[in-house]
Amino acid sequence: MALDNFGTLWLTAPILAVSVFALLYVRRRRTALPLPPGPPGWPIIGNLYDFPQTDLARNLYELHKRYGDLVHLSVFGKSTISIGSYEVACDLLEKRSANYSDRPKLVIGELTDIYHWNFPLMSYGPDWRARRRILHHELLPDSITQYQHYQLFVTHNLLHNLLASPKAFGKHVEQAFSTIALLVAYGLEPQGEEDKYVGMLRKLNAIGADLCVPGKYVVEWLPVLQYLPSWLPGAGFKREIASKKSRMRQITTELWQAGKAHLEKGAENDSLLARVVRNAASLDKHAAAEEEAMGAGIATTIYTAGAGTTESATLVFFLAMALYPEAQQKAQEELDRVVGSSRLPDFSDRDSLPYVNALIKEILRWHVGIPISLPHASIQDDIYNGYFIPGGSIVISNLWAFSKDPEVYPDPLRFYPDRFLKDGKLNEAVRDPYDIIFGFGRRACVGKHLASASLFITCASILHAFTIAPPTDENGKTLPLEPKFTTNLITADPEKFECDIRPRKAALVDHLLD
Numbered sequence: 187m188a189l190d191n192f193g194t195l196w197l198t199a200p201i202l203a204v205s206v207f208a209l210l211y212v213r214r215r216r217t218a219l220p221l222p223p224g225p226p227g228w229p230i231i232g233n234l235y236d237f238p239q240t241d242l243a244r245n246l247y248e249l250h251k252r253y254g255d256l257v258h259l260s261v262f263g264k265s266t267i268s269i270g271s272y273e274v275a276c277d278l279l280e281k282r283s284a285n286y287s288d289r290p291k292l293v294i295g296e297l298t299d300i301y302h303w304n305f306p307l308m309s310y311g312p313d314w315r316a317r318r319r320i321l322h323h324e325l326l327p328d329s330i331t332q333y334q335h336y337q338l339f340v341t342h343n344l345l346h347n348l349l350a351s352p353k354a355f356g357k358h359v360e361q362a363f364s365t366i367a368l369l370v371a372y373g374l375e376p377q378g379e380e381d382k383y384v385g386m387l388r389k390l391n392a393i394g395a396d397l398c399v400p401g402k403y404v405v406e407w408l409p410v411l412q413y414l415p416s417w418l419p420g421a422g423f424k425r426e427i428a429s430k431k432s433r434m435r436q437i438t439t440e441l442w443q444a445g446k447a448h449l450e451k452g453a454e455n456d457s458l459l460a461r462v463v464r465n466a467a468s469l470d471k472h473a474a475a476e477e478e479a480m481g482a483g484i485a486t487t488i489y490t491a492g493a494g495t496t497e498s499a500t501l502v503f504f505l506a507m508a509l510y511p512e513a514q515q516k517a518q519e520e521l522d523r524v525v526g527s528s529r530l531p532d533f534s535d536r537d538s539l540p541y542v543n544a545l546i547k548e549i550l551r552w553h554v555g556i557p558i559s560l561p562h563a564s565i566q567d568d569i570y571n572g573y574f575i576p577g578g579s580i581v582i583s584n585l586w587a588f589s590k591d592p593e594v595y596p597d598p599l600r601f602y603p604d605r606f607l608k609d610g611k612l613n614e615a616v617r618d619p620y621d622i623i624f625g626f627g628r629r630a631c632v633g634k635h636l637a638s639a640s641l642f643i644t645c646a647s648i649l650h651a652f653t654i655a656p657p658t659d660e661n662g663k664t665l666p667l668e669p670k671f672t673t674n675l676i677t678a679d680p681e682k683f684e685c686d687i688r689p690r691k692a693a694l695v696d697h698l699l700d
């Protein structure tokens with residue numbers, strides 16, 4: 187997933203920065219106030235060896251237990267501030283968001299031009315703001331109702347596919363969220379499993395992944411190399427990066443043109459593209475071209491930031507349902523009561539399904555897909571609770587730790603949807619995981635409401651139509667199923683697993699086969 191790839195580099199580049207130039211950036215403390223506490227570190231390399239290399243969230247959490255809610259780590263003079271409590275995250279990232287909404291800068295970001303079209307990676311400023319405003323407006327709770335027909339169409343297809351080949355559930359889920367992204371961004375409906383446009387978006391992700399493999403390009407650690415002329419022997423990396431840059435541009439433009447051609451053929455649709463093109467029609471030529479160039483970049487992020495994340499949360503849902511049959515059964519009883527046996531759930535059922543809503547909240551709390559969020563960066567020096575926070579620090583918030591706070595969620599490792607309920611209703615007094623797992627402040631996830639609506643309709647429909655159980659062998663004997671997750675630096679997806687998916691109700695099966 188693109189968020190992961192870029193995130194990995196954000197974090198590891200400073201860790202690995204061993205160039206002489208890094209030393210030029212060594213920050214001197216500009217105040218008598220202390221930095222937040224943290225492990226003492228070594229001369230020059232600082233906390234290089236204290237910086238967790240895997241499972242950052244859990245390992246940073248250990249540092250927070252020792253040093254408190256705010257931990258400072260320095261690598262070659264570059265400060266990283268780790269936030270260990272929800273309250274401090276709100277104080278810094280929400281209340282002081284004007285200072286904490288930047289992103290760490292990558293040399294690769296500049297060289298590949300990514301910074302000029304991919305706004306999740308952009309520095310805080312007018313370019314980011316212009317793009318964020320467009321997507322924010324598209325994805326407000328009231329605006330996303332226009333996508334419900336896409337979500338229902340995709341969900342019913344998913345159920346159909348699960349009925350036909352339940353063992354391939356992972357592939358079906360991936361297809362479902364790629365389709366939503368393609369429809370919402372471009373109004374294009376994928377044609378079959380090997381859809382050309384989904385393939386192009388995957389390719390875009392793969393190029394991003396390759397560019398950001400930590401250690402792949404020395405220029406990230408030795409920024410001066412970017413000024414070498416491309417023709418020089420040893421500057422092959424510049425030619426390689428240039429070719430990837432032009433491929434990414436080409437994909438972004440081709441997808442936009444394909445969406446426009448579809449629209450011009452008379453296809454009525456509610457996509458982001460359709461709205462940007464309509465809006466551009468009222469502008470002068472130059473402004474219209476700029477608006478469309480922005481739209482083309484924004485459209486790719488609906489897939490790169492939105493498809494893999496929602497897919498991963500849905501796979502966690504399958505895993506949790508196979509592991510916790512009592513929770514699954516309670517949700518199905520509620521669905522039977524509210525929705526009945528002859529139809530599938532709709533968005534209008536959402537408020538009448540408190541247990542299903544609680545179950546989805548618990549899925550997101552129990553396993554956080556982006557455990558340390560995406561790194562922010564501070565812009566100016568700041569003082570918080572008597573500590574000095576240097577401007578330009580990388581700022582990490584430990585979403586995993588916030589969602590496991592025993593004061594807020596007693597017995598936090600237990601999967602227990604009832605923790606969100608009181609007297610049969612959602613309990614507003616319990617902190618909502620939706621306020622944690624999508625990040626904080628002005629850089630918080632702009633797709634939160636769309637993701638939440640997709641997860642509701644997907645999980646409710648699957649639970650209504652199917653029962654999910656651990657896998658069995660050829661004799662029907664239940665096989666052990668253990669929840670295992672990848673531990674990349676940024677994302678934590680379920681490792682490949684099997685489960686048994688069977689239809690629940692004959693009437694619904696007929697409905698699906700219609």
Ligand code: HEM
Nearest residue numbers: 306491492495496556559560624625626629630631633637
């Ligand atoms: C379960 C699904 C999702 C999860 C867990 C998730 C989580 C996150 C997180 C943690 C961030 C970083 C926030 C921060 O920096 O403080 C983020 C950013 C972002 N997300 Fe999501 N996300 C999900 C779905 C989506 C969807 C469906 C879309 C788009 C349709 C989307 C678009 C974005 C964008 C564009 C950003 C960057 C915002 C910026 O830098 O201004 N996400 N997401």
